[in-house]
Amino acid sequence: xIAELLPLQLTPPADLFPNxxxxxxxxxxxxxxxxxxxxxxxxIAAGASTFLESTLSYVSDQSRFQQYxxxxxxxVVFTLGIVLGAAVYAVxxxxxxxxxxxxxxxxxxxxxxxxxxxxxxxxxxxxHGVCGVGxxxxxxxxxxxxxxxxAIVTAQLVSALGVSP
Amino acid sequence: xxxxxxxGLIFGFGLAYSHMARPEVVLDFxxxxxxxxxxxxxxxxxxxxxxxxxxPRLRERAPLxxxxxxxxxxxFDRNVLIGGAIFGVGxxxxxxxPGAAYASLGIGNVTILWAIGGMFAGAYLQGVWxxxxxxxxxxxxxxx
Numbered sequence: 030x031i032a033e034l035l036p037l038q039l040t041p042p043a044d045l046f047p048n049x050x051x052x053x054x055x056x057x058x059x060x061x062x063x064x065x066x067x068x069x070x071x072x073i074a075a076g077a078s079t080f081l082e083s084t085l086s087y088v089s090d091q092s093r094f095q096q097y098x099x100x101x102x103x104x105v106v107f108t109l110g111i112v113l114g115a116a117v118y119a120v121x122x123x124x125x126x127x128x129x130x131x132x133x134x135x136x137x138x139x140x141x142x143x144x145x146x147x148x149x150x151x152x153x154x155x156x157h158g159v160c161g162v163g164x165x166x167x168x169x170x171x172x173x174x175x176x177x178x179x180a181i182v183t184a185q186l187v188s189a190l191g192v193s194p
Numbered sequence: 195x196x197x198x199x200x201x202g203l204i205f206g207f208g209l210a211y212s213h214m215a216r217p218e219v220v221l222d223f224x225x226x227x228x229x230x231x232x233x234x235x236x237x238x239x240x241x242x243x244x245x246x247x248x249x250p251r252l253r254e255r256a257p258l259x260x261x262x263x264x265x266x267x268x269x270f271d272r273n274v275l276i277g278g279a280i281f282g283v284g285x286x287x288x289x290x291x292p293g294a295a296y297a298s299l300g301i302g303n304v305t306i307l308w309a310i311g312g313m314f315a316g317a318y319l320q321g322v323w324x325x326x327x328x329x330x331x332x333x334x335x336x337x338x
Contacts, residue, residue: 045229048213053230056212057237063205064238065245070197072256074246074266075205077293081317092328093321103198108296110202111209115300118210126302131217131289133308139288140295140309142280144316147292148324150277151268154291155205158235163242164265171270172278173235179282184224187287194218 063114064159067107074164076156077111078147080104130194135187150176197258208238209297216298217289217306224286284316 046053067075083097083104097104119126129136147153150172152161157176161169212234213219223231250263268274285291290298290309298306 047228048230050230050233053212053233054237056208056210056214057234058241059204059208059211060214060234061208061238061241063201063203063208064242065201066204067198067201068242068245068256068263069249070201070256071259072261072263073259074242074264075198075201076266077291077296078313078317080296081292081313082321085314085318085321089318089321091321091325093325103195106195106198107202107205110199111206111293111296112300113199114203114206114208115210115215115297116206116302117203117300118207119301122211123301126304127216128303129217129298129305131221131305133305136217136288136290136306136309137312139284139286139290140312141316141319142284142287142312143291143309144284144313144318145320146277146279146281146284146316147313148277148317148320149273150279150281151274153281153293154235154285155293156266159238159242160246160266161268162235162239163246164267165243166265166267168268168270168274169266172274175275175278176282176285179279180286181224181226183283183286184221184289188221188225194221 060155061159061163064155064163068160073103074156074160075107076152076160077108078153078156080108081144082148132192132194135192146176205293206297206300208234209294210301214297215294215301215303217309220285220289220291220294224289288312 067073082094083101086094086097086101157169157172209215214234222228246265255262288309295306295309
C-alpha cells in the first residue's frame, strides 16, 4: 500500500557496489602496504609515474630526464615488481591472462594525456593519491580532486557520445 | 633493491587483486556504475597515512638508506591544477594510470602496451619541452 503511494523516483537505489567490497578493500590495503614496505626500509614515498621520466634518462640526454638519474635504477625494480606482483595474481587467482576490450586509440591517446599530465602535475594516482594523501599534503589533495573531477566528466562525456568500450 | 622489489610485488598484486588494473573497472567507477574503487584509493591512503604518521615518531632514519623519514609534500602551483586536469582527461578517456598500467601488463593484458607507449610519448614530449624552456633562458639553444 505504502509502496504505491511513493512517487516513482523513489525506486530502490541502484547497487553502488555490484561486485561487492572485499576485492576493493583488500586490494587497496595491499597497495598501501606495498608503499609502506618501501617507505619503512628506505624512507622513500614511492610514486609510479616518475618511472616514465627516469627510464627515459637511459636513452635521452635531455636535462629534464637526467635529473632522475639517481633514482632510475630502483624505479625500474619497483615497476618490475608491480608487473610481477600482478602476474602472480593472474597465475594464482585469475587463472590466465586477461585482456581489455577498451579500444586501442582510447588507450593510446589517453596514455599520452596521462604521460603529460602526471609530469606537469607532479604526480599520479599513486604519488598524489596514495602517498600524498597519506601525507595529508594539501597539494596532493587538490591534485587528486582535480584529476578525479576531470576524469569523471571525461568518462561520462565519452560514454554519452556512445563510445564503448 | 630486494626490498623495493618486494614492495613493488605487493603493490602490483594489490592493483591486480582490486581489479584496478582493468581499464573497464576504472571506467565503471568514473561513470558511477561501481563505487568500489573509492575503497582502493582511500584504503591505500589510510594504510600509508598511518605509516607516514607513526614511523617518524618511532625512529629517525630509514635502516637501508639512512634517509630521514618524511612526508610526501610537493609545492603547490598552477601546474598541479593544469597537470591534474590533463591527467584527468587521459584517465577518463582510457581508464588507465601509470601504476595500474604496469600491473595490467602483469595480468596478461598486452593491449595495454598502447597506453604505456602513449604515456612514454607524453612524458617524453613534456620533458623535451621542459628541457628546452629551461635552457633557452640561459644559453642559446644548441643544434642538439
